Amino acid sequence: MGSDLKESKIKKKQEAQQLKKQLKQQAKQREKELAKIHNIEMRALRENWYKLDNSAMIYPAIGSSHFNSVFRISAELKQNINPQVLQQTLEQTIKRFPIFNVSLANGLFWHYFQPLTQLPKIEEEYAYPCRPFVFNKNNPIFRVLYFKNKICFETFHSLTDGFGASQFFNCLIATYLKNIGIKITDNTDILSVNDKANEEEGEDAFRLYADKTMSRSRKEKKAYDVKEPVNPMSVLQIIKGTASVSKVKEVAKKYNATINEFLSAVYMLAMLKNKKKYKRNNNPIKLSVPVNLRRYFLSKTLKNFSAVFNLELPVDKENSTLEQIIEIVKQQSKQIDTEYLLKFISKNVKSETNFFVRIMPLAVKDFVLKLVYSFVGEVLFTSTISNLGVIKLPNEIEEQLLSYYVCIGATKVNRFNLAVISHGDTMEMCFSNRLKSTQIMKDFFSTLSSLGIDIIIESNF
Amino acid sequence: MKVCKNCNLQIKNSNYCPLCGKCVDEQAKENQEERSFPVYAPTLIDNSESVWRILSKLSIWGIIVCMAINLFINKTISWSLYALFGLLYLHFVVFYSVYKKLSFANVITRIAVYTTFLILFLELYTQSWGWGMCYAIPFLWLALTITSAILMIAKGWVNFEMFKPTLTMTVMSAILLGFLFGFSETFWPILVTFFVCLSLVCFMFMFRFKRTVRSIQKEFRL
Numbered sequence: 001m002g003s004d005l006k007e008s009k010i011k012k013k014q015e016a017q018q019l020k021k022q023l024k025q026q027a028k029q030r031e032k033e034l035a036k037i038h039n040i041e042m043r044a045l046r047e048n049w050y051k052l053d054n055s056a057m058i059y060p061a062i063g064s065s066h067f068n069s070v071f072r073i074s075a076e077l078k079q080n081i082n083p084q085v086l087q088q089t090l091e092q093t094i095k096r097f098p099i100f101n102v103s104l105a106n107g108l109f110w111h112y113f114q115p116l117t118q119l120p121k122i123e124e125e126y127a128y129p130c131r132p133f134v135f136n137k138n139n140p141i142f143r144v145l146y147f148k149n150k151i152c153f154e155t156f157h158s159l160t161d162g163f164g165a166s167q168f169f170n171c172l173i174a175t176y177l178k179n180i181g182i183k184i185t186d187n188t189d190i191l192s193v194n195d196k197a198n199e200e201e202g203e204d205a206f207r208l209y210a211d212k213t214m215s216r217s218r219k220e221k222k223a224y225d226v227k228e229p230v231n232p233m234s235v236l237q238i239i240k241g242t243a244s245v246s247k248v249k250e251v252a253k254k255y256n257a258t259i260n261e262f263l264s265a266v267y268m269l270a271m272l273k274n275k276k277k278y279k280r281n282n283n284p285i286k287l288s289v290p291v292n293l294r295r296y297f298l299s300k301t302l303k304n305f306s307a308v309f310n311l312e313l314p315v316d317k318e319n320s321t322l323e324q325i326i327e328i329v330k331q332q333s334k335q336i337d338t339e340y341l342l343k344f345i346s347k348n349v350k351s352e353t354n355f356f357v358r359i360m361p362l363a364v365k366d367f368v369l370k371l372v373y374s375f376v377g378e379v380l381f382t383s384t385i386s387n388l389g390v391i392k393l394p395n396e397i398e399e400q401l402l403s404y405y406v407c408i409g410a411t412k413v414n415r416f417n418l419a420v421i422s423h424g425d426t427m428e429m430c431f432s433n434r435l436k437s438t439q440i441m442k443d444f445f446s447t448l449s450s451l452g453i454d455i456i457i458e459s460n461f
Numbered sequence: 462m463k464v465c466k467n468c469n470l471q472i473k474n475s476n477y478c479p480l481c482g483k484c485v486d487e488q489a490k491e492n493q494e495e496r497s498f499p500v501y502a503p504t505l506i507d508n509s510e511s512v513w514r515i516l517s518k519l520s521i522w523g524i525i526v527c528m529a530i531n532l533f534i535n536k537t538i539s540w541s542l543y544a545l546f547g548l549l550y551l552h553f554v555v556f557y558s559v560y561k562k563l564s565f566a567n568v569i570t571r572i573a574v575y576t577t578f579l580i581l582f583l584e585l586y587t588q589s590w591g592w593g594m595c596y597a598i599p600f601l602w603l604a605l606t607i608t609s610a611i612l613m614i615a616k617g618w619v620n621f622e623m624f625k626p627t628l629t630m631t632v633m634s635a636i637l638l639g640f641l642f643g644f645s646e647t648f649w650p651i652l653v654t655f656f657v658c659l660s661l662v663c664f665m666f667m668f669r670f671k672r673t674v675r676s677i678q679k680e681f682r683l
Binding site: 107108109110112127147148150238358403438445455459 | 468475498629680
């Protein structure tokens with residue numbers, strides 16, 4: 001009896017061991033199959049690619065290791081950021097915006113976007129804002145940073161413009177707040193992570209609206225260049241002024257101008273004071289104003305879709321008062337209409353589709369673009385004023401916000417820029433400055449203050 | 462909120478006015494913890510960038526010194542041109558590839574293009590016609606194409622990054638073949654290279670048609 005029991009026990013043990021072996025083998029096989037599927041998916045993702053839109057093509061060419069066109073959107077919340085939740089939120093959000101999870105790659109003739117197989121990681125802010133990106137196949141061309149109660153989204157301009165970036169950032173903030181337990185009932189003004197990515201969001205809208213019969217000349221006068229001692233390229237000073245939208249609107253109304261016209265004129269006046277003081281050169285002061293083309297042409301694209309218009313203060317009108325400068329700005333702003341913008345788009349698309357440009361190898365193309373840009377690019381304007389307008393956010397998000405602002409990286413030629421954004425009744429005017437002097441910023445804010453607008457200043461220095 | 466009397470502006474989270482640099486609150490030193498920006502390191506030094514800069518400067522100075530010595534002794538810049546092209550080659554192929562952490566496919570493409578330029582220079586400058594265009598360049602391309610093919614086949618036709626150098630060498634060998642066909646009698650090395658490159662591209666089309674088409678679209682932005 002005893003031996004029978006032993007035998008049956010041994011048999012059972014053997015059976016159990018066999019079963020274990022079988023299960024292990026099955027599991028291994030399943031793992032292999034899953035890995036195969038995963039590899040196929042990853043390979044398919046790697047083989048996928050996106051074209052750069054028309055205006056995105058200039059940025060890789062003009063960039064260097066010290067500088068590439070980067071801008072930042074930041075929001076300060078009432079409570080400190082939880083990095084784990086933020087990472088989880090970024091992973092959720094990036095799936096909604098697949099056109100953002102890409103790296104910049106070089107083709108034989110053009111740059112292209114290569115989808116990334118891995119998810120992006122958040123970073124704690126440690127360096128100056130808008131530090132350049134390193135382009136290689138594993139690096140995304142945007143970064144999400146956090147510091148205490150602040151979340152920042154920095155992106156290379158080839159990926160998107162201010163509008164696209166704000167759409168992504170708003171979605172990120174809304175999802176983050178939801179993830180930490182804040183209920184957001186009204187989702188009308190922001191894209192939801194639960195929605196599927198729309199094909200239109202990745203379209204090159206420039207190509208859709210370009211008209212081959214239209215064109216414009218790129219010939220313009222050189223602009224006044226503020227040649228003053230500068231900080232190293234990696235050092236960027238941020239000077240942020242916060243004001244009330246209603247108060248700025250009220251003052252602008254007194255001059256019969258829009259907020260944008262009013263701020264542009266005040267900015268020009270500040271630069272004029274600098275010019276009179278130092279008289280570095282006698283070129284006219286020119287201000288580059290980006291125009292969101294989605295206001296003029298129907299498009300849901302999240303890629304670049306903006307044009308630029310240069311406001312100019314003629315040399316013979318440099319003794320003008322603020323009122324007179326506002327009039328000049330108003331007159332020039334009238335030129336921005338659909339026809340002007342169509343000509344702008346068409347000229348750029350024409351250059352892109354030119355046969356000789358198309359057959360030029362990428363290295364030559366980049367060199368030529370850099371050369372052309374040095375003549376008809378940044379030298380044509382003294383500074384940039386970018387107004388993203390009013391960002392509409394649900395009340396639940398607005399209640400959690402302490403501040404929401406944008407800053408544009410300063411370049412070698414344009415050493416200081418101004419970005420304006422409004423949310424609720426708060427307007428945030430953010431200077432990014434590479435100059436050692438802050439006189440122009442001081443003049444700008446002092447003029448606003450002297451007109452009765454209360455300004456609160458904050459800086460990273 | 463503190464007020465800068467000099468600028469007549471309110472200052473947030475700082476004891477100093479960022480616009481005029483004057484102290485706005487000498488008595489109560491504010492807690493810097495409220496700042497919404499980190500305290501940045503004084504200078505962020507990127508080692509690879511400094512090495513790149515040093516090597517660039519050394520190269521430039523090396524060339525200048527070579528040319529100066531050459532001019533001073535021989536009154537020409539004959540041999541210093543070798544140094545110039547050698548250093549330029551080193552700079553664009555070796556230093557640049559390491560500095561930019563280029564992929565193997567990109568390094569192969571760079572080697573193919575820049576070595577070709579270097580050989581062409583040597584051949585033209587020494588006026589020793591024939592060896593470069595007829596033998597050295599075709600065999601170099603052949604070796605690089607075979608390397609690309611091995612790397613591609615070793616990974617089961619998956620490593621499609623190698624498509625770029627293969628295509629570059631196919632186009633370049635077609636151009637050189639056309640040139641040598643009219644001007645030289647020795648064109649068998651370039652003919653062999655061209656057929657090897659072409660057959661590799663054909664194999665790609667045969668075995669991985671969709672991927673090859675997609676790669677062409679990607680490279681040419683079609």
